[in-house]
Amino acid sequence: MANKQYISIIRLFNYCDISTGNDFYLSRVRKQLQAEFGIAQGGFIEVDGYTYTRQDVFEEIEHPDFPGRLSFHKQIWSVPELLQLLENNTYNAATIRDGFRPFWNNGEFDKFLSPYIVGPFNYVSRTLLAGGDLAEMGELLRIEELLQAPEREEAFRPLRIFLDENLRLLRNTNLENYKMMRPKISWWIDTDWHGMFNNLPDEFYDIKNELIVQLVNLGVAIQKKYRNDCRQMSEQLVTLEDTPENLRGTIVSNHSVYTGSSNSSNFRGYWWVVWIIIMVIRALASGGCEHTTNEYKAPQTQMNIYQTESLTRQVKDSGKVSIDSSTLQNLHRQELH
Secondary structure (H helix, E strand, O other): OOOOOOOOHHHHHHHOOOOOOOOOOHHHHHHHHHHHHHHOHHHEEEEOOEEEEHHHHHHHHOOOOHHHHHHHHHHHHOOHHHHHHHHHOOOOHHHHHHHHHHHOOOHHHHHHHHHHHHHHHHHHHHHHHHOOOHHHHHHHHHHHHHOOHHHHHHHOHHHHHHHHHHHHHHHOOOOOOHHHHHHHHOHHHHOOOHHHHHOOOHHHHHHHHHHHHHHHHHHHHHOOOOHHHHHHHHHHHOOOOOOOHHHHHHHHHHHHHHHHHHHHHHHHHHHHHHHHHHHHHHHHHOOOOOOOOOOOOOOOOOOOOOOOOOOOOEEEEOOEEEEOOHHHHHHHHHHHO
16 A cells, blocks of 8 residues: 555644534535635645645545544544654654554554554654664554554565664674674664564564574674673673573573673682682691602693683574574583582
């Protein structure tokens, strides 16, 4: 279905002193509007910067269900946030959901609104994604259920392009080129994007999980050299909802390693101090004993550095993407022992 630009007919009615109350009679309104357009210069009427054409206005009032549609027009007119979104593509995340609240669970309103909202939804999505504002995009997705099947593909086009492109970027990012690639994927590190993922429509289930897998694997690859970035990505991943069980298990397991690493690192940092003290005590304790040599050789001690590189790998089973966490579990047991 073609996108339709919404311009409130209530504004025109107010301009022409046409009542929209109980004394609204369509036949009388039709005659009055014919007269108004007859004397209008150029055949169109402009009100507050909005242009009304004869064709558009009469197409609406001649609609078989115009009395029902009129009630929707009146409700939209009473909600400035919704009116601004439909007419001017102006979006306010803090108020827009409340603006739609009177219309939730109203199938007739959804069918009425969907052709009008697809354009603004597409435009606002494109603007937010271009600016990397994934948190705001997540808020916009809260109203996606208002979009009907014929309009959903067009409404979600900017979002699909964004996710496809970022999947490509993440697949081509590794430890060696991370510094160069980071500016291109910075929103996955520096912004709150979990809300957008949690609100993604069902149409994006597969690509969402593919992106999660790539982010998990990237975190593993960079965890030693870019620890802070790794932890920030993990903070978002661990708050995701409706993630496949095996993938969720890997995310939680990895997150416990990333966030618990500081204690392990501190312990390893003190290990040499503790070792030297032990050696001094032993030397003092054995000072009166006979030795065959005056030289003391330190034992060959190898530090147990905890590593989780390559702890995940992508496996495909019947078209579904999952991560094998067995390597992580083995390494975790080694650390405990």
